[in-house]
Amino acid sequence: MKILVTDKIVDEGIAILRGKGYEVDTRYGMTPDELLAAVPAYDALIVRSATCVTAEVIEAAKNCKIIGRAGVTCDNIDVDAATAAGIPVCNVPTSNIVSAAEHTMALMLAAAREIPAASNSLHEGRWSRDEFMGHELFEKTLAIFGLGRIGGLVAERARAFGMRVIGYDPYCSVSRASQLGVALYDSMDEVLPVADFITVHVPRTEETHHMFSAEEFSKMKDGVVLVNTARGGIIDEAAMADFMAAGRVFACGVDMLEAEPAPETPLSEFDRAVLTPHLGANTEEAQARAGVNIARYVANGLEGLVVPTVINMVSSDLADAVANYIPACQMCGSVLAQLSGGIPKNLSIMAAGPCANDLQVLSASALGGVLSRQGQASVSSENVDASARRHGVKMDVSVSADSRGYDSIVSMEADGLEISATVPGSLHETHIVSILRYRLDVVPADYALVFLYPDEPGQIGRIGTILGEEGINISTMAIGKRTDCKEVLVFLNVESEASKDVVDRVAAAIDANRAWSIRL
Numbered sequence: 001m002k003i004l005v006t007d008k009i010v011d012e013g014i015a016i017l018r019g020k021g022y023e024v025d026t027r028y029g030m031t032p033d034e035l036l037a038a039v040p041a042y043d044a045l046i047v048r049s050a051t052c053v054t055a056e057v058i059e060a061a062k063n064c065k066i067i068g069r070a071g072v073t074c075d076n077i078d079v080d081a082a083t084a085a086g087i088p089v090c091n092v093p094t095s096n097i098v099s100a101a102e103h104t105m106a107l108m109l110a111a112a113r114e115i116p117a118a119s120n121s122l123h124e125g126r127w128s129r130d131e132f133m134g135h136e137l138f139e140k141t142l143a144i145f146g147l148g149r150i151g152g153l154v155a156e157r158a159r160a161f162g163m164r165v166i167g168y169d170p171y172c173s174v175s176r177a178s179q180l181g182v183a184l185y186d187s188m189d190e191v192l193p194v195a196d197f198i199t200v201h202v203p204r205t206e207e208t209h210h211m212f213s214a215e216e217f218s219k220m221k222d223g224v225v226l227v228n229t230a231r232g233g234i235i236d237e238a239a240m241a242d243f244m245a246a247g248r249v250f251a252c253g254v255d256m257l258e259a260e261p262a263p264e265t266p267l268s269e270f271d272r273a274v275l276t277p278h279l280g281a282n283t284e285e286a287q288a289r290a291g292v293n294i295a296r297y298v299a300n301g302l303e304g305l306v307v308p309t310v311i312n313m314v315s316s317d318l319a320d321a322v323a324n325y326i327p328a329c330q331m332c333g334s335v336l337a338q339l340s341g342g343i344p345k346n347l348s349i350m351a352a353g354p355c356a357n358d359l360q361v362l363s364a365s366a367l368g369g370v371l372s373r374q375g376q377a378s379v380s381s382e383n384v385d386a387s388a389r390r391h392g393v394k395m396d397v398s399v400s401a402d403s404r405g406y407d408s409i410v411s412m413e414a415d416g417l418e419i420s421a422t423v424p425g426s427l428h429e430t431h432i433v434s435i436l437r438y439r440l441d442v443v444p445a446d447y448a449l450v451f452l453y454p455d456e457p458g459q460i461g462r463i464g465t466i467l468g469e470e471g472i473n474i475s476t477m478a479i480g481k482r483t484d485c486k487e488v489l490v491f492l493n494v495e496s497e498a499s500k501d502v503v504d505r506v507a508a509a510i511d512a513n514r515a516w517s518i519r520l
């Protein structure tokens, strides 16, 4: 099958797809006509924000089985047309939110302290301290418009700066706002006159188009600082330029221009307009998350597996609480199969907490994970029972009342082996919290090594020395202990695959009882 990638994603993402045998073409910067001509030949399409996947493109994409957006927002994809054509669209909804929130703080600080202009003055050979007199964030009122994923992260960060945080979001619950420490207001009119800083984190919709125009600017406090890392067109740039020219807006930080990708804006004449070309998601970390995960999800889609982040065609009962546990169950299933060295005969799955709302989806994901190493992973909610029968796996799925202090948890056992995982917080990362009944906390990476060995001083040093000699970098390590065992378990995330010889060498050096190399 062939996959077309039209905006740059990390090489690691491309390698995952090629590693699974897909033919991947990277054709960046295509014109709309080139895209229309190319797309019929492909089984999947991966884009970021630059490619416009219009209804025309979708109509031409006769062989397309899934569209992946390597980022958060799918407003460049005609999702309704995709739904009508039966094509699932998936994204990576938390991949870049921390980066976007940090970029927001960077712009807020840069605008308040005139950092780009001050830096330019030195580049131009001027030493001019009096020209630049900024403002502190401390004890200022920050108004956040849109208290979703990114707005929420900005609230947490702003509070660390000692800001008083207020917000406007008609769809945000009072309890979420109070958890974030944000005073929620019912109308924009109440917020605008009291804010020293304003930051915008709403989606681009008809309702939010020019949500900040001359009328809103006229209600703002003099000297306000505005930041927009959301989407171009939410702020009327011409109106903001007028208020900057009049000195009513002190400064602004803008990552998203209405004319994107054209670098044209009436704001460019102001030194105090800090402008960046849609860089919110441009960090190594965000791009690694986005590129790797979208590759996995698109591959899942092509293999008939559950894709956790499909934004259209999702059954309404597949709540977020369950969706988060789809990759968790796939991972646990895959680890269990690798620990047991093949397809286990018995697989029992226990779920506790809200994730237990859809056991069929969880068991399909778990079985998909178990079978994934064999390249036979077309398991869905509909065919999970038949698939288990076909592979001789006796499955047992149950709800447990004990979530062990976590919001939700899934535990799996296969032929005497055990693994449990939970997905805490907003980053949607799966944590293994128990393996072979050894309690630990680790977010598994692509390559991991697991050893069971006698608990004696110096063992970790021996492991590190051998892996170091072999050029294998350890990225994280977690040690699990059990009161009823003299052995300990170490789970090492490593940055490259260790050969069997290396694993055997380490196992011999620490007198390991069992050793596994895990590939996820």
Ligand SMILES: NC(=O)C1=CN([C@@H]2O[C@H](COP(=O)(O)OP(=O)(O)OC[C@H]3O[C@@H](n4cnc5c(N)ncnc54)[C@H](O)[C@@H]3O)[C@@H](O)[C@H]2O)C=CC1
Pocket: 072, 073, 096, 097, 100, 145, 146, 147, 148, 149, 150, 151, 168, 169, 170, 171, 172, 200, 201, 202, 203, 204, 207, 208, 229, 230, 231, 255, 256, 278, 279, 280, 281, 282
């Ligand atoms: N600069 C960049 O590279 C990036 C920009 N973004 C943009 O950031 C923005 C926020 O993204 P997320 O937090 O992921 O979205 P989200 O969907 O989690 O949150 C959006 C929030 O806006 C609220 N909202 C909707 N209409 C509103 C209105 N009229 N007034 C006030 N609140 C309203 C919603 O209730 C929701 O809480 C989006 O515009 C997104 O496209 C996202 C990622 C990276």
Ligand SMILES: O=C(O)C(=O)COP(=O)(O)O
Pocket: 048, 049, 050, 070, 071, 072, 073, 074, 096, 278, 280, 281, 282
């Ligand atoms: O994810 C988003 O919504 C973004 O705006 C980031 O877009 P990008 O992937 O950097 O083109």
